[in-house]
Each structure stands twice: as C-alpha cells, then as structure tokens.
Amino acid sequence: MVRHRLIAVLLLMVVAPLVLMAWLAMRVARTEQLQLQQTHRRLLADQLGGFERRIVELLQERQRQLTDQIDPSNTNAEQIRALVETLPILRQVLVLRPSGARVHPPDLALCSEDERSFVQRARQLLDEHATLGLSERSSGSMASRSGSGWYGWFWDSGLNLAIWQRAATGHFVAFELDRHRLLADIVGVLPDAIEAPRGLQRRRVALLDTRGMPIYQWGGYKPPDGANPTVSVRLTAPLRAWRLQSFVHPDFLPESVGRSAWLNMVAATVLVGLALLALGIYLYRESTRSARDARQRVSFVNQVSHELKTPLTNIRMYSELLQERLGGQDTTTDRHLGVVVAECERLSRLIENVLSFARQQRGALKLRRNPAVVDEIVAQVVEAFRPALSGKGVQLSFAAGAPQPVSIDADVLRQIVTNLLSNIEKYAAGSGPVTVESQQQANRITLTITDSGPGIAERDAKRIFAPFVRLGSRVDEGVAGTGIGLSISRELARLHGGDLVLADRSERPSADTSSGAAFVLTLTAIAAQAQIEER
Amino acid sequence: MYIKNSSIVAAAGLGCLLTAGLAHSSPVSLRVQSSQRVLHADKPQTVYLKIGLEGQSVVERVTRAPINVAIVLDRSGSMSGEKLRQAKKAAIAAIKRLNARDIVSVVAYDDVVRVLVPATKVSDKRQIYRAIRRLTAGNMTALFAGVSKGSREVRKFMSDNRVNRVVLLSDGLANIGPSSPDALASLGRSLLKEGISVTTIGLGLGYNEDLMYKLASASDGNHVFVEHPKQLARIFDREFNELMSVVAKDIHVTIDCPPHVRPLRALGRQARITAHRDKAGRTLRYRVRARLNQIYGGQQKYLLLAVRVPAQTVGTELGLGRVRVRFADTSTRSRRQLAGSTTVNFSASHKDVAASENREVMVAVTEQQATENTERAVALRDQGRVKEARKALESNAAFVRGTGKKFRSSRLNKLADEVDKDVENLSESDWGAQRKRVLHRRSRVRRQSKW
Numbered sequence: 014m015v016r017h018r019l020i021a022v023l024l025l026m027v028v029a030p031l032v033l034m035a036w037l038a039m040r041v042a043r044t045e046q047l048q049l050q051q052t053h054r055r056l057l058a059d060q061l062g063g064f065e066r067r068i069v070e071l072l073q074e075r076q077r078q079l080t081d082q083i084d085p086s087n088t089n090a091e092q093i094r095a096l097v098e099t100l101p102i103l104r105q106v107l108v109l110r111p112s113g114a115r116v117h118p119p120d121l122a123l124c125s126e127d128e129r130s131f132v133q134r135a136r137q138l139l140d141e142h143a144t145l146g147l148s149e150r151s152s153g154s155m156a157s158r159s160g161s162g163w164y165g166w167f168w169d170s171g172l173n174l175a176i177w178q179r180a181a182t183g184h185f186v187a188f189e190l191d192r193h194r195l196l197a198d199i200v201g202v203l204p205d206a207i208e209a210p211r212g213l214q215r216r217r218v219a220l221l222d223t224r225g226m227p228i229y230q231w232g233g234y235k236p237p238d239g240a241n242p243t244v245s246v247r248l249t250a251p252l253r254a255w256r257l258q259s260f261v262h263p264d265f266l267p268e269s270v271g272r273s274a275w276l277n278m279v280a281a282t283v284l285v286g287l288a289l290l291a292l293g294i295y296l297y298r299e300s301t302r303s304a305r306d307a308r309q310r311v312s313f314v315n316q317v318s319h320e321l322k323t324p325l326t327n328i329r330m331y332s333e334l335l336q337e338r339l340g341g342q343d344t345t346t347d348r349h350l351g352v353v354v355a356e357c358e359r360l361s362r363l364i365e366n367v368l369s370f371a372r373q374q375r376g377a378l379k380l381r382r383n384p385a386v387v388d389e390i391v392a393q394v395v396e397a398f399r400p401a402l403s404g405k406g407v408q409l410s411f412a413a414g415a416p417q418p419v420s421i422d423a424d425v426l427r428q429i430v431t432n433l434l435s436n437i438e439k440y441a442a443g444s445g446p447v448t449v450e451s452q453q454q455a456n457r458i459t460l461t462i463t464d465s466g467p468g469i470a471e472r473d474a475k476r477i478f479a480p481f482v483r484l485g486s487r488v489d490e491g492v493a494g495t496g497i498g499l500s501i502s503r504e505l506a507r508l509h510g511g512d513l514v515l516a517d518r519s520e521r522p523s524a525d526t527s528s529g530a531a532f533v534l535t536l537t538a539i540a541a542q543a544q545i546e547e548r
Numbered sequence: 549m550y551i552k553n554s555s556i557v558a559a560a561g562l563g564c565l566l567t568a569g570l571a572h573s574s575p576v577s578l579r580v581q582s583s584q585r586v587l588h589a590d591k592p593q594t595v596y597l598k599i600g601l602e603g604q605s606v607v608e609r610v611t612r613a614p615i616n617v618a619i620v621l622d623r624s625g626s627m628s629g630e631k632l633r634q635a636k637k638a639a640i641a642a643i644k645r646l647n648a649r650d651i652v653s654v655v656a657y658d659d660v661v662r663v664l665v666p667a668t669k670v671s672d673k674r675q676i677y678r679a680i681r682r683l684t685a686g687n688m689t690a691l692f693a694g695v696s697k698g699s700r701e702v703r704k705f706m707s708d709n710r711v712n713r714v715v716l717l718s719d720g721l722a723n724i725g726p727s728s729p730d731a732l733a734s735l736g737r738s739l740l741k742e743g744i745s746v747t748t749i750g751l752g753l754g755y756n757e758d759l760m761y762k763l764a765s766a767s768d769g770n771h772v773f774v775e776h777p778k779q780l781a782r783i784f785d786r787e788f789n790e791l792m793s794v795v796a797k798d799i800h801v802t803i804d805c806p807p808h809v810r811p812l813r814a815l816g817r818q819a820r821i822t823a824h825r826d827k828a829g830r831t832l833r834y835r836v837r838a839r840l841n842q843i844y845g846g847q848q849k850y851l852l853l854a855v856r857v858p859a860q861t862v863g864t865e866l867g868l869g870r871v872r873v874r875f876a877d878t879s880t881r882s883r884r885q886l887a888g889s890t891t892v893n894f895s896a897s898h899k900d901v902a903a904s905e906n907r908e909v910m911v912a913v914t915e916q917q918a919t920e921n922t923e924r925a926v927a928l929r930d931q932g933r934v935k936e937a938r939k940a941l942e943s944n945a946a947f948v949r950g951t952g953k954k955f956r957s958s959r960l961n962k963l964a965d966e967v968d969k970d971v972e973n974l975s976e977s978d979w980g981a982q983r984k985r986v987l988h989r990r991s992r993v994r995r996q997s998k999w
Contacts (some may be wrong), residue, residue, distance in 0.1 A: 194738035
C-alpha cells in the first residue's frame with residue numbers, strides 16, 4: 014500500500030512539473046507566434062503601402078499634367094481637340110459655364126462620335142458637378158467655390174476617373190482619363206517579376222479592381238485558386254474601390270516558423286520529462302531500498318527466530334523432563350533446573366513476540382479460535398510467573414471472574430498476559446502486590462492487571478504501545494527487552510476485537526490506591542458450546 | 549570676263565535649283581482623288597475621296613531612321629513546345645538585323661510579366677539572345693500587362709527620330725487584366741497619340757482575333773494571323789523590314805470640307821469628323837481628322853472618305869475639301885506639310901458620269917466595302933445565323949466579282965475567289981478557329997500592305 018502511494022507521489026512529481034512547463038511554454042510560444050504574425054503582416058502592409066505610394070504619385074503627376082491646361086473662360090473646340098489629340102492619358106474634356114451650360118463638347122451636331130458618346134458617359138458628372146468642391150463655409154454663391162480634385166464614377170463595368178477643376182470665374186472643367194491608359198501607366202510603375210527584389214519570389218502581390226478581379230500581379234509564387242491573401246490593403250481615393258493584396262508562400266509564414274519552435278519545445282519537454290522520470294525512478298528505488306532492507310532484516314530476524322524455536326523447544330522439553338525425573342531430590346538441582354526452564358520460557362516468549370511482530374508486519378496475523386475458559390488460561394500464566402515474581406518481591410493475586418467457556422484464541426490471550434506480567438517483572442520489581450482481575454460479560458472479556466510499580470507518566474502513555482519503544486531505565490539497571498511486547502500485545506488484542514489500554518487512574522479498582530500502572534485488556538469472544546478439552 | 553561671270557551665275561543658279569530640289573524632296577507624296585470626276589447634276593449623291601500617301605522608295609534614301617522596338621512574347625502554357633521555340637528563333641533572327649543605333653527590349657508574360665531585356669541599345673547582342681533563349685513556358689496570360697510593360701520600355705528611349713513599335717506575339721486568350729477588344733483598342737489609341745504602334749502577331753487558332761486586330765488597328769500597327777509556328781521567322785522579318793523602311797512619322801491628316809459638303813465616314817480607318825459653324829453662324833463646316841503613325845518607303849497608305857455632295861447645277865465645279873498633311877521626316881527630323889485638293893464637275897450626261905469613274909479609287913472602295921461585308925457576315929455567324937451569314941458572303945462575292953469585271957481588276961477577281969472559299973469555312977464545326985481564316989484577309993486589306 015505504501016508502495017502504491019509512493020509511486021503515485023513520484024508520478025505526480027514527474028508529471029506535474031512537465032504539464033506546468035508544457036503549458037507555460039505553449040503560452041509563450043503562442044504569444045510569440047501572434048507577435049511574429051503581427052509584425053509580418055505589418056511589414057507586408059508597409060510594403061503594399063510602398064506600392065500604393067507609387068500609384069498615388071502617378072495620379073498626382075497626371076493631375077499636375079492636366080490641371081490648368083485649359084482656360085475655360087477663353088477656349089474653343091479646336092484648342093481642346095488638339096489637347097486631346099496630344100495627351101495619351103486624356104480621353105475627353107468637359108467644359109461648363111458658371112450657369113452649367115455646356116461649352117465643350119459643343120452642340121451635338123458639331124461633335125465627333127467620340128464626343129457624343131462622352132456626353133452620354135458623363136451624365137452623372139454633369140448632374141453632380143455643382144456639388145463638387147463645395148465647402149461648408151461656402152455661402153452658396155457659385156463664384157466662391159473653386160478648387161480641383163478627382164471624380165470617379167462607374168461606367169460599363171469599370172471605374173471611370175476624371176480630374177475636375179473649378180476656375181475663379183466659376184467655369185467648370187473636367188478631364189476624363191482614358192482608364193485603360195491609366196491602368197497601363199500604373200502597370201508601368203509597379204514591379205515586374207524580375208525587377209522585384211528576391212524576397213518577392215516567395216510572394217505574390219496582386220492589384221484588384223472593383224470587381225475583385227486581378228488586373229495586374231507580380232512575384233514568383235503562384236497561390237492556389239481561392240487562397241486567402243495574407244494582407245489586403247485598400248487604395249486611397251480616387252481608387253478606393255481597388256485593392257492591393259499580398260500572398261505569401263505557406264513555408265515562409267510565421268505559422269511555420271512557430272512549427273520549428275514547437276519542435277524545440279517538445280524536445281525540451283521530453284528531455285526534462287526524461288530527467289524527472291530518471292530522478293523519480295532513483296528516488297523510488299532509494300526509498301524502496303530501505304523498505305527492502307527493512308523487509309530483509311525482518312525476514313532475517315524471522316528466520317533466525319524460526320531457527321531458534323526448534324532447538325529451544327527441545328531444550329525446554331528435556332529440561333522439563335529432567336525436572337520431572339529429578340524433581341524433589343535436591344534443592345540445588347531443583348533450583349538450577351527451575352532457572353533453566355524459566356529462562357527457556359523467557360526465551361520462548363521473546364521468540365513468540367518476534368514471530369508475531371514479523372507476522373504483523375507482513376499483515377499475516379491470524380486468530381485461531383477454540384473453546385476455552387479464560388480463567389484457566391490466566392491462572393496458568395499467573396502460576397507460571399508466581400515464583401519468579403515473588404522472588405522479586407511482587408505478590409500476585411488473581412480474582413477470577415470469567416469461568417464460562419468461550420471461543421477465543423488461547424495462545425493470543427496467553428501471549429498478552431505473559432507480556433504484561435513480564436513487563437511487571439522488568440519494571441515493577443519489588444514494588445508490592447499485583448492484582449489480576451478478570452470479568453466476563455456476554456461476549457466481552459475484560460482483564461485488568463494493576464501493579465504497584467513506579468507507574469507510567471502521562472506523556473508516555475501513548476508511546477509505550479509503539480514498537481521498539483522502551484521507557485528510560487533510570488529506575489532499573491540492565492533492563493532488557495525489545496520494546497515490542499506492548500506493541501504486539503495491542504495488535505493482537507485489536508485483532509481479537511478488543512484493545513489493550515493503560516487505565517486512567519480514575520478507572521482503577523477502588524481498592525487500589527497505589528501509584529502503579531493498570532493495564533486493561535478487552536477481548537471479544539464468540540460463545541462456544543461447553544466442552545473443555547483435556548490439556 | 550563676261551563669259552566667266554555668266555557661267556558662274558549659271559552654275560550657281562543650277563546649284564541652287566539642285567539643292568532646292570533636293571531640299572524639297574519630300575519623303576511622302578500626296579495624291580487626292582475622287583471616285584468620280586463628274587457627278588450627276590441637280591441631285592445630292594455620295595462620292596468617295598481617296599487621300600493617298602506614298603512613301604519614297606527606300607533605295608533612294610541614304611540612312612534609315614533608328615528603330616526603338618519592344619518584343620512582347622506570350623509564354624503562357626499553350627505556347628510551350630514548338631510555338632515558343634519558333635517564336636524565340638524568329639525574335640533572335642529579327643534582332644540580328646538591328647544595328648548599334650537601334651534599341652530593343654524583350655518582355656515575356658504569362659500570369660506575370662517579366663522584362664527579360666530592358667530597353668537597351670543593341671550593342672551586346674549575345675546577352676539579348678541568351679535572355680531570349682532562356683525563356684520557358686508558364687501558365688496564364690496577362691496580355692494587357694505585357695503590352696503595358698512593353699510600351700513602357702519603348703517610352704524610355706522614345707524620341708522624334710526613332711521608329712517606335714511594340715511587337716506582340718500571342719497564341720491564347722488574355723485572361724488576366726483587361727481582356728476585351730475595346731479595352732485593348734482604347735490602349736492602342738492612347739499609344740498612337742504618343743507615336744507608338746503595336747503590331748500583333750496571332751499564332752495558331754486559339755487567340756482572340758478581335759482583340760489582337762483592334763489593338764493593332766487602333767494604334768496603326770499591323771495584325772497578322774500566323775497559322776504555323778514555322779512562318780513566324782518570315783513574319784518577324786517582314787515586320788522588321790517595314791520598320792527599317794519608315795520614311796515619315798506622326799502623320800496628321802486634316803480635311804476641311806467646303807460648306808454643304810458633308811463627310812459621312814471613313815472606310816477602313818479611324819477618323820474624327822467634327823463641325824463648326826462659319827463666321828455667319830449658320831452654315832456648318834465639317835472637318836475630318838485622321839492619324840497615321842508611319843509611312844513606309846515604297847508603300848502607299850490611304851484614307852478613304854465617303855462624302856455627301858449637295859445638288860449642284862450643271863457646269864458647277866466643286867472642291868471636295870482641302871487636304872493638309874503634316875508629318876515628321878525621319879531623315880531630316882523636321883516637320884513637313886503637304887497640301888492637296890480635288891474638285892468634281894456636274895453634268896447631266898450619264899455617259900460622262902460613268903466614264904469619269906476612277907478605277908484606282910473604286911477598287912479601293914470595293915475592297916474596303918467587301919471587308920465590311922465580311923465582318924457583318926462573321927457577326928451573323930457568331931450569332932449562329934449560318935444561313936444568313938452564307939447569303940451575305942455569297943452576295944458579297946457577287947458584288948466584288950461584278951465590280952472586278954467592270955474595272956477589269958485581277959485583284960478584285962482574286963478577292964471574289966477568296967470570298968467564295970470563305971463560304972465553306974462558315975459551316976465548319978470549329979467556327980472559333982475558322983473565324984480567323986475568314987477574317988485574316990481583313991487585316992491585310994486594312995493594313996493596306998503588300999503582304
């Protein structure tokens with residue numbers, strides 16, 4: 014179980030930083046990518062702006078070229094026709110009197126076919142010319158309006174442009190541009206596919222008309238049909254209906270620059286992940302090693318105890334046989350044999366405890382219930398300890414109160430009581446009377462052992478039940494013991510459905526007012542049918 | 549002493565005459581003729597005025613004017629293979645004939661335009677050939693942009709003394725940028741104003757002949773239909789021959805008609821007809837203006853005008869109009885002017901009227917009218933009205949043959965035969981291709997060229 018938790022913790026240790034790192038890196042990469050895209054788009058837009066400037070300059074040049082070419086108050090048809098003949102950009106000219114009457118083209122009967130169709134074409138211009146150049150400050154009189162500018166209108170599925178000018182006299186002149194010539198001139202100032210700088214080999218720039226059809230394009234890259242442009246810029250007036258668009262080869266977009274950054278990020282994450290994993294595995298092995306070592310030690314101890322058990326059983330058996338055979342002959346012999354047997358018993362108890370402890374560590378403690386009488390078992394142990402204890406100035410008395418046979422694990426009961434009395438032997442020597450009291454209520458067995466020893470301080474009350482804990486021996490010298498007695502006793506009691514606790518002083522039998530300790534053992538028994546077995 | 553003086557004077561006088569004669573030797577001679585010298589009296593009628601400009605034969609000229617030419621090649625996908633190979637060969641062969649005073653540029657277009665050789669003096673020919681040879685086929689066709697860039701290259705070195713031309717070769721349909729015949733015609737007109745003509749060479753049966761023809765005719769260039777790539781070399785050769793034979797440039801023709809004489813239209817050429825009121829403010833006086841870009845040595849270009857003459861009494865002599873021609877002499881780089889006119893008489897005698905017909909003028913008029921008839925027939929066929937188209941062509945053939953017989957003109961007889969052949973082409977299933985064959989004669993007639 015511990016192992017699983019350890020693995021879970023280590024996995025978390027490995028995965029959590031990785032996830033965090035990956036998330037952070039992704040955020041950073043995303044932000045960087047967005048910024049790159051922004052910058053790239055800005056650059057492209059700037060470049061398009063540069064091309065747009067060329068177009069604007071061309072238009073301004075045309076405007077300069079045409080403005081003031083005619084003095085509308087003092088001109089005639091021949092002069093205007095000669096001008097139209099000479100200037101390639103000029104298609105036709107409209108001249109109006111301040112009253113709005115047409116000066117040129119003249120009377121339709123006098124016009125050429127081109128001029129007649131121009132009058133048709135310029136219908137919209139004729140209608141709207143009065144509003145051109147109107148400023149808010151104007152008081153409305155014709156004479157106050159002047160200026161020049163551009164006028165565009167749609168004719169025959171295309172944009173038609175004219176440069177208009179209003180003279181101080183109030184005359185109005187409009188120079189209609191040949192829109193195909195204008196486009197040809199624009200194509201002239203824009204790059205061709207070779208003149209373009211090398212960078213343009215991965216790009217394409219297209220100039221689109223009002224219908225969104227490309228009218229001119231350059232650059233080495235041919236985008237697939239229906240591809241969206243990377244950047245699109247509208248031209249300024251008067252060509253606001255036109256657009257410049259930039260297409261970039263996908264390999265050169267920042268999106269794919271991000272792709273290599275992704276690769277770096279993934280590589281870094283993987284490396285860090287591997288490092289963390291290695292660390293995790295190392296830590297795991299380290300911690301399990303100590304667990305493994307511990308298990309090895311326990312296993313060793315277990316083995317040793319098992320090994321000891323067999324010879325010990327023999328020693329004990331033959332010592333008891335000897336006791337029977339030589340008993341009563343010689344006090345010295347009796348005494349010597351008594352010591353041997355007692356020590357054997359002690360050794361035996363110790364080994365039992367260790368084996369139980371080992372089993373408990375493995376989680377292999379098991380109860381074996383059989384019908385038994387509690388008082389009989391307790392009495393046996395009490396009698397076994399009586400000689401040793403009285404030799405140390407401790408008088409044992411047993412108040413039996415559990416005569417009914419019940420189904421219990423007799424060995425467990427015996428082991429616990431033995432441990433308790435053994436402790437008394439170690440810690441409460443020469444202290445006075447020790448009372449053992451048993452009670453039986455339904456399925457509950459209660460055993461109280463009270464001594465007159467030095468007692469156990471409150472701060473130690475919990476500690477003593479922890480394994481390997483031995484209380485300081487300022488009172489006793491040479492106290493032996495493994496410190497597992499109480500621990501294993503409690504475990505066994507709990508296994509048996511009960512508990513082993515140190516009694517509060519207030520819970521003591523009223524008869525006893527000494528300073529010693531009182532241990533209360535409770536067990537849960539199962540009612541058994543009578544039948545006491547022969548021992 | 550006396551004899552010496554007189555001989556000196558004589559010699560000086562002769563010298564003056566000679567130099568005067570040489571100095572006044574115009575590269576172009578003007579001839580104004582009417583289709584009839586005698587008209588019916590007492591009724592209004594239509595008469596044709598032919599203004600002919602003949603270029604002096606090149607042999608007599610010393611040096612030719614330098615050429616400033618842009619070669620614009622279509623490299624769209626359809627040109628790949630034999631067509632492009634032959635085109636490159638033809639271009640290189642033509643450039644070989646240029647000298648160091650000439651300027652050439654080469655522009656290639658597919659969906660984008662590449663200026664392969666920016667306008668440069670023809671000094672390092674090898675580099676130019678290399679650039680041309682490297683050309684490979686591409687994809688779509690930005691014809692408008694190609695012509696725009698080509699004309700821009702020509703503009704770089706444009707000057708009064710150079711012959712400025714764009715030679716466009718295309719085999720396909722323009723599909724990027726403006727691609728309607730009117731759009732290209734508009735561009736052509738604007739180029740003519742600054743003295744650049746566009747010659748269009750249509751290769752194969754897949755191009756738009758209306759577009760190519762209108763571009764050429766609007767800019768006073770040549771349009772040629774070439775069916776097989778192998779013919780390209782010869783076409784380029786002829787074109788460059790013409791370029792090298794230009795004797796006059798920037799020709800403005802103005803015809804001022806007397807009161808009541810009304811020009812109706814020009815045949816086979818663009819002309820602008822305007823009017824103004826005379827000083828009294830009542831009578832309309834018409835003026836016709838036309839523009840030609842060049843006159844070639846040894847060739848005649850003409851302007852044919854249909855004119856409506858009012859009823860005049862017997863014995864009246866009426867001037868049909870005062871013709872003025874202004875042009876630039878390419879050898880002297882000076883501007884010159886020619887003037888001419890013609891008159892008609894009125895008679896009650898039908899015989900006199902008939903006898904006065906001018907054969908030369910009538911042949912030209914017939915040719916131009918026949919071409920117009922063919923165009924109308926083609927328009928009918930375009931609409932799917934095959935029967936009407938056929939009838940129109942057949943009556944056209946009859947008309948031409950009739951006039952040919954009347955004037956004993958072998959030229960017209962040949963023309964009638966060709967019109968007969970066209971009738972067969974009308975019913976072909978692949979009309980798009982056949983159209984070119986039917987219309988190809990139009991370019992020849994309108995070009996007023998020998999070839």
